[in-house]
Amino acid sequence: MKDFKGMTYDEIMPIFEKQGDFNQAFLAKDSEEIHKEEVEVEKVKEDVVVEQDVEKEPIKEYQLLGRMEAKDMEVYKLTRADGSSSYHGDLQAFFRRLDRQDMHDLYRLVQERFQTTTLEGHDLILWGDLKMIFEPDEGDEVWRNQQDWKLMKWKLHENCGVHSLLMWGTPMEINMLVEKEYPLIKDILEKMLRLQLEAEEESTMALELIKFIKSQIEE
Known part of the structure; x- marks a missing residue:
């Protein structure tokens, strides 16, 4: 009403008629055309999800960096195939930030290190915790x-x-x-x-x- 204040009837009607024509054109679409548009929207959503999955790189390396004295916890660094890395304080931190495949990758890496190196300290604890989950x-x-x-x-x-x-x-x-x-x-x-x-x-x-x-x- 604020926008139409001071306008005459003859000035207002063309605006309503134009909007009315637009609404009628939209409502005149048959169900097949509307369904086609909905399918296209869903396809775009699926493409985005697939693209996100493709971009995700597997974990290629894990390192125990040492103790963070301020929080009294050990810090692990995980490095993915693309070189990106993330830092985690404990097993619960892994759970909050990793997915199932990440957990499998981490367990495989720890197993491989266990076969070639004598694990001790928190590396040994991590191996034991993961072994309890998977085996x-x-x-x-x-x-x-x-x-x-x-x-x-x-x-x-x-x-x-x-x-x-x-x-x-x-x-x-x-x-x-x-x-x-x-x-x-x-x-x-x-x-x-x-x-x-x-x-x-x-x-x-x-x-x-x-x-x-x-x-x-x-x-």
Whole structure:
């Protein structure tokens, strides 16, 4: 109304008629033409996703740089095939920033180093943590002492498909792939369900994980 203030009827009507003609032309499009435009939009979206996937380079090297005294943690440097690099403070930092393929690449690199070098310190710890994720051994002392676990938090890292059990009073954590069955006793499985799984809202992966845990209890 502010734009039309001071204008006469004869001045206003052509503006309305022009806009009306535009609206009618849009509404006159048949459903096939509209569907064609929608398909083109979706194709552009898919092309963008594919392009992003193609641009992603695999991890080619990992290095333990040393301790960051200010935060009391070891710092790892990951370098990709294109030369880009990123820095991570601990395993949970890996989970927050890497995807499933990245985790496989990292485990392969650590395995290769383990075969040619005597690992020690945090390199050895990292190898043990990754081995527990990808090749769990039910004879390992960690799994045999489940009755001592005091669960504090159950967390899902959807980007890499890993879920973590954090404990009270200890830095120990149990990290597992969402689709893989681990040697968890029934008591721990039930305690996991009583915890509130931390995940993104309306997460399909979280629902599937909970269903998977329930199926293990029922076996």
